[in-house]
Amino acid sequence: MNYNNYRELGFTTLPNGLIAYYSQLQISDAQLILIIQLEAFSQRGEFFPSNEKLAANTNLSVRDVGTLIQRLIDQNLLTLEQVTDTSGKIGNRYNLRPLYNKLDEYLDQHILIKHKPNITEITDNLNNSPINQLTRRFEIEFGRYLSPIEKQELASWINIDHYSPK
Known part of the structure; x- marks a missing residue:
């Protein structure tokens, strides 16, 4: 097929x-x-x-x-x-x-x-948290959703260990 x-x-x-x-x-x-x-x-x-x-x-x-x-x-x-x-x-x-x-x-x-002449521009004012952005990157890279424990680990990397999310 x-x-x-x-x-x-x-x-x-x-x-x-x-x-x-x-x-x-x-x-x-x-x-x-x-x-x-x-x-x-x-x-x-x-x-x-x-x-x-x-x-x-x-x-x-x-x-x-x-x-x-x-x-x-x-x-x-x-x-x-x-x-x-x-x-x-x-x-x-x-x-x-x-x-x-x-x-x-x-x-x-x-x-x-x-709205501009012949152009529509969309500006996203959504302020995603660094943890959400990092979680999405990992999920895309791994090809699956992260478990709650994995999400907690990412949060501790940012909040406790002060790693940059980028």
């Missing part, structure tokens, strides 16, 4: 703002994976996938999916709506509009977009 065959499965579109700033919105990595799955199903026209379907596309258990969905609802990032289809049947639907509203608010407060 080649890439062109996989293309037939389709693509999922996500805003770069979500990818870049999900952690600032207090969204965990597992929640982001679930949001990506909800977007993928939604963009294929399935607005209320079962927890089993969501779990089958991730490394999460069905129970984990249910817990994460509830957390997203509790954080006011996801709503569950009741809808009526054209034949009068009542069903449910997940809606990520609250997440994108919160992302819009965050970007409005922290990201400055300057």
